[in-house]
């Protein structure tokens with residue numbers, strides 16, 4: 001299988017995933033592929049399916065909880081990394097980093113994605129999870145996306161993606177691979193946009209735990225509540241299981257002391273869910289995704 005995949009695109013056997021997830025878990029997978037164009041991607045996916053291997057697409061690994069060993073093939077689209085702006089429309093490939101693009105285009109005087117300048121995900125992963133911050137989200141500026149759905153390459157329009165708070169229909173449709181996305185921007189004063197980014201960055205630094213490995217916010221905010229406040233009010237800050245603990249700075253962040261395993265994080269997630277249910281009768285919904 002590895003030999004056949006290697007003939008199609010860059011393939012790494014028994015890949016160490018430590019640098020492919022922001023929790024920095026020590027974990028591995030059977031293989032990772034890095035196609036550099038649509039043909040390579042489609043040929044590789046067809047081969048993987050024909051041979052009944054499991055697979056999933058990874059972005060920057062900043063919203064997934066990887067197992068110690070993933071017995072399948074990880075599809076990495078980091079070589080899908082080009083973008084252009086034409087008539088105020090940004091056309092960007094899915095492997096580009098959202099924070100890099102958001103900052104670069106903002107500094108060129110384009111308004112629309114400045115809220116995203118601190119989000120450490122790829123464009124693909126961020127559209128799948130409708131990433132957002134400071135009361136804005138990616139779905140508000142997205143026009144359409146180009147996808148490979150396992151049969152053909154096609155366009156899907158914003159409405160078809162059924163966006164919700166930190167959710168879209170793509171999250172539950174693992175057959176759909178996002179190839180590129182188009183965003184509607186508008187021209188604005190560069191200095192004004194820079195000011196917004198600077199203020200947002202200051203807010204992030206003051207409120208979030210950015211000094212320890214994490215996946216950012218763990219739970220979606222339940223309607224009318226802040227997940228962080230609910231967890232904080234239960235006195236769970238610093239609560240630790242194995243190498244994972246609730247950040248003392250932001251109670252909706254689970255962070256690693258450098259030794260955490262995914263099982264520690266999952267146990268901690270379940271502990272928090274149980275406590276919040278018991279004390280507030282609220283079912284917290286996970287923002288992050290557990291990969292099996």
Ligand SMILES: Cc1cc2nc3c(=O)[nH]c(=O)nc-3n(C[C@H](O)[C@H](O)[C@H](O)COP(=O)(O)OP(=O)(O)OC[C@H]3O[C@@H](n4cnc5c(N)ncnc54)[C@H](O)[C@@H]3O)c2cc1C
Nearest residue numbers: 059060061062063064121122124125126131132178215216
């Ligand atoms: C310090 C920190 C701060 C954060 N702040 C925020 C924040 O302010 N707002 C916010 O919304 N999130 C935040 N996050 C979470 C995370 O960065 C975002 O959810 C991000 O958009 C995830 O993108 P990713 O590329 O890392 O996706 P991954 O975690 O790699 O993947 C997420 C999901 O998308 C799928 N996927 C990825 N790429 C594709 C593709 N091309 N086609 C199909 N499926 C794909 C994966 O299979 C998986 O199901 C933060 C994380 C950290 C660590």
